Amino acid sequence: MIQQFYPQVPHSYRFELNKDMHLAAAHFIPDERAGQCKDMHGHTYFINITIAGDDLDDTGFLVNFKRLKDLIHKRYDHTLLNDHPEYEQLFPTTEIVAEQIWKSVQTDLKSQPNKPTCLQVIVRETPTSYVVYRPKQEDFS
Numbered sequence: 001m002i003q004q005f006y007p008q009v010p011h012s013y014r015f016e017l018n019k020d021m022h023l024a025a026a027h028f029i030p031d032e033r034a035g036q037c038k039d040m041h042g043h044t045y046f047i048n049i050t051i052a053g054d055d056l057d058d059t060g061f062l063v064n065f066k067r068l069k070d071l072i073h074k075r076y077d078h079t080l081l082n083d084h085p086e087y088e089q090l091f092p093t094t095e096i097v098a099e100q101i102w103k104s105v106q107t108d109l110k111s112q113p114n115k116p117t118c119l120q121v122i123v124r125e126t127p128t129s130y131v132v133y134r135p136k137q138e139d140f141s
Helices: 032-038 065-076 094-110
Strands: 015-027 041-053 117-126 129-133
Touching: 015 065, 041 065, 041 094, 065 094, 094 117, 094 129
Parallel strands: none
Antiparallel strands: 015 041, 041 117, 117 129
16 A cells, blocks of 8 residues: 555644555445446545544553454445445445544444544545545534
């Protein structure tokens, strides 16, 4: 994978973790306004997740990288995104995929005793197009 540099999120946490991963998935946007994207097609998505916190867990991790990969990669790799329940009401645009990944990660992090926070999710759909999702403060409640 080519090393990517992503937008920074200003914060005052002691630790910041970034996890890059890629996955292959198909999707379609069933709306004429989507142009060619209305037909099923696939992408190799490149994903970056930024997590921050002040405290490490009892093994010395903010979050274990494998935990993040298992949470996202195992769920979406080699699947049709439209078939996932989180996309029944919302079409899996890159923006919505980034938001749903954030929701999955943040829900998991809330259960951790050291309480890390997911600050942003970046989903790159093509070499020239990506989306950054950053939650608002009210999204954490």
